Amino acid sequence: MAMAGLFIPCKEESEVSTFTKVLADIGDEQSIEQSLSTFSAHMTNLVQILKLTKPTTLVLVDELGSGTDPTEGAALAIAILDECRKKGAVTVATTHYKELKAYAVEQEGVENACCEFDTETLSPTYRLMIGLPGVSNAFVISRKLGLSPKIIENAQSILSEESLKMEELLSSAERHNRESEKLEKEIAELRDEIQKQKEDLENQRKSIEKERKRVLAQAREEKQEMLEEVLEKADAILDEIKEIQKMENSHDAERKIRAIRNNLRAGLSDIDAERDDDEEVKEIPGEKPDRIREGGLYYSPTLDVTGIVIKGPDRSGNCILSSGALKLTVASDSLRYPKKEEVKKNAVRSRKEPRRASTSSADKIRLAKKSSMMPEIQLLGMTVDEAVHTLDRYLDDCVISNIENIRIVHGKGTGALRSAVDQFLKKDKRVRSHRLGTFGEGEDGVTIAELK
Numbered sequence: 001m002a003m004a005g006l007f008i009p010c011k012e013e014s015e016v017s018t019f020t021k022v023l024a025d026i027g028d029e030q031s032i033e034q035s036l037s038t039f040s041a042h043m044t045n046l047v048q049i050l051k052l053t054k055p056t057t058l059v060l061v062d063e064l065g066s067g068t069d070p071t072e073g074a075a076l077a078i079a080i081l082d083e084c085r086k087k088g089a090v091t092v093a094t095t096h097y098k099e100l101k102a103y104a105v106e107q108e109g110v111e112n113a114c115c116e117f118d119t120e121t122l123s124p125t126y127r128l129m130i131g132l133p134g135v136s137n138a139f140v141i142s143r144k145l146g147l148s149p150k151i152i153e154n155a156q157s158i159l160s161e162e163s164l165k166m167e168e169l170l171s172s173a174e175r176h177n178r179e180s181e182k183l184e185k186e187i188a189e190l191r192d193e194i195q196k197q198k199e200d201l202e203n204q205r206k207s208i209e210k211e212r213k214r215v216l217a218q219a220r221e222e223k224q225e226m227l228e229e230v231l232e233k234a235d236a237i238l239d240e241i242k243e244i245q246k247m248e249n250s251h252d253a254e255r256k257i258r259a260i261r262n263n264l265r266a267g268l269s270d271i272d273a274e275r276d277d278d279e280e281v282k283e284i285p286g287e288k289p290d291r292i293r294e295g296g297l298y299y300s301p302t303l304d305v306t307g308i309v310i311k312g313p314d315r316s317g318n319c320i321l322s323s324g325a326l327k328l329t330v331a332s333d334s335l336r337y338p339k340k341e342e343v344k345k346n347a348v349r350s351r352k353e354p355r356r357a358s359t360s361s362a363d364k365i366r367l368a369k370k371s372s373m374m375p376e377i378q379l380l381g382m383t384v385d386e387a388v389h390t391l392d393r394y395l396d397d398c399v400i401s402n403i404e405n406i407r408i409v410h411g412k413g414t415g416a417l418r419s420a421v422d423q424f425l426k427k428d429k430r431v432r433s434h435r436l437g438t439f440g441e442g443e444d445g446v447t448i449a450e451l452k
Helices: 040-054 070-086 097-107 138-145 149-158 161-246 250-274 339-353 360-370 383-401 416-427
Strands: 021-025 057-061 091-093 115-117 123-130 296-298 305-311 317-323 325-329 376-378 405-409 431-436 446-451
Touching: 021 040, 040 057, 040 070, 070 091, 070 097, 138 149, 161 383, 305 325, 376 383, 383 405, 383 416, 383 446, 416 431, 416 446
Parallel strands: 021 057, 057 091, 376 405
Antiparallel strands: 115 123, 296 305, 305 317, 317 325, 405 446, 431 446
16 A cells, blocks of 8 residues: 555554565465365465565465474474575464464564454454464354354363463463553543643643733733822822912911812722722721710821811711811711820810911921921832832922922832832922932932922
8 A cells, every 4th residue: 555655544653664576375276187285286386485585575375384284384384484584574474383373472573463353253353463372262163153062072172281271371361462452542541631631721821821911911001090190190289289388378278278188088989989899998996986076076097187076977978177277078987086195185285285376277287397307218128119109208298398309218229219219200290300329429329309
């Protein structure tokens, strides 16, 4: 088939031999006219085959050495096979001789093979089994075909014990070979199934990794958009704070501050509403009042302010808390009872503090901030997110306090904080210019910024 250019049923990387001659001795050419017996006819053909045999020859012989005394026939068959092997030919010979089966086991370069036979159905399975000598199954087939058991028992008693044991061993070997092949088939199927599951798991892993990257990218994009939105709002608030600083009327300034605070609180409420339901909510510390009463003293942990409620909760649950000159709108649910020391401190302050000349809310904010503000901030030891958040709040305080030049200490280290500060200041509208420190200012470990 291969030499004719036809596809053959074989595994990949199989090797196919090509032959210049195919010599065969098959069938029975005995002739009374030519005084040829079966053995003579076979031997005549074998003599011609041996003359023509070369390394590129395929020799096919059916029942080699048959037609004469089995002992002599087996000896001749072995000798002929040896001669073909020496000449380098590929020889396929069929036989029933035990001597030839033993020869194939002992001789290197020669191998047994047989076609599997189903003794139950008395039919061949057409499966070639390399490495196993065939079993004649004469007694089994005869019994299946109806030969008397007595005759079969008599025949078995005539055979030598050695011959019977040989047949039993061959039958057992053939049976074990079938079982081994069945087991190998099951193992191969199991191996294929494991490989398929492995590939499926790998595909799932890649899919999950791809989805994870997509979600992270989307989250980063949304975070960037939120930060940009917050920065815009912060810039707008700072512009309004600058307007407050210019106001002389304390009531207008206070009203403006309250409007800014309400806008910020509305933004926080929107963020809270968008959080996942399963996000853990931090519990506000302190003892929660059963009811908020006007005129009562309460503490706001979120603002860290203690004051008197001058207007009770409205429909939205918000109330107005008065603390000094500030009036703050806070959620009533966030209010807690103040600590005892706060209550005493507030009572003493109300009795002892003399009335002062009224000062605008903007001035109070500015004076309070300026008294505690320093033109330097330390970011050492913080993560990038912590440092950016702290710097953002610090810039707010600097703008309120009218501080124009600041020194930001971020250290040298890996340069991550320095890079984050640089990127943040470049985008911030409150910053006029910024640069790294020079010799004597801290060099690369410090950034000097000028605010608008």
